[in-house]
Amino acid sequence: MALLLVLPAGVRAEVRLLAFGDSLVQGYGLPQGEGFVPQLEARLRDGGHEVSVINAGVSGDTSAGGLSRIGWSLAEDVDAVIVVLGGNDLLRGLDPGDTRENIGGILEEIRARGLPVLLAGMQAPGNYGAAYKEAFDGLYPALAEANGARLFPSFMAPLMGDPEAPDLAAARALLQPDGVHPNAEGVARIVEAMLPQVEAMLAEVE
Known part of the structure; x- marks a missing residue:
């Protein structure tokens, strides 16, 4: 006779949270x-x-690279997903329409599996021009709404302090020497800011 092993009442297996993105995740x-x-x-x-947070960050990855690997990344048997992509699309000046299509495909794959997802946005610098910035910055809220995803509007914004009066000098102190990636203290600021959204998402599966 087979034995059926079950968890005691009120106890569940550890939640598996997939952090899917580029070097900011890696x-x-x-x-x-x-x-x-x-x-x-x-x-x-x-x-x-x-909770166990799975590191599915690939340094240098673009949204196209993320789209190509999201299917097998979800084979990890995960319960929820955070998506952090688009930074390398920006660095390469890629078409925001392509970025929108790629991240949209990623969210659709996650949605098809019935998983809650938190999308972290990126913001384009002003030197790309107003039209580019508007198209790029706007793709994240539009995709989150279209796919029923939670939205963390800007992954790097917590480094800037007050959004009404951003402190660029303070932000630079929270970056590594390359001026692109957050240092350990900068990461801690991002995690602190994102934590309520992540906990709200985990409440759907815990």
């Missing part, structure tokens, strides 16, 4: 334990969440 330039994934997992566990 932890580029940071010592082990100080990147986005380990810092987020530590904060969630400190808050009483039984």
Whole structure:
């Protein structure tokens, strides 16, 4: 006779949260334990969440690269997803329409599996021109609404302080020497700002 093993009442298996993105997720330039994934997992566990955050960040990845690998990344048997992509599209000056189509495809794949998702936005610098900035910045809220995703409007905004009066000098102190990637303290600011959204998402699966 087969034995059926079940968890005691009120106890569930550990939640698996997929952090899917580029070097900002991967932890580029940071010592082990100080990147986005380990810092987020530590904060969630400190808050009483039984969660494992899976690092699916690939340094240098574009939204097209993300679209090409989202299917097998979801084969990890995950419960929820954070998507952080678009930064490298910006660095290469890629067409915002292509970025929108690629991230849209990623969200559709996640939605098809019935998983809650948090989309982290990016913001284009002004030197690309007003039309480019409007198209790029606007793709994230539009995609989140169209796909029923939660939206964290700007991954890097927590480094800037007050959005009405951004402190550029303070922001630079939270970046690595390359001026692109956050240092450990910068990551901690991002995690702190994103935490309420992540916890709200986890409440759907815990």
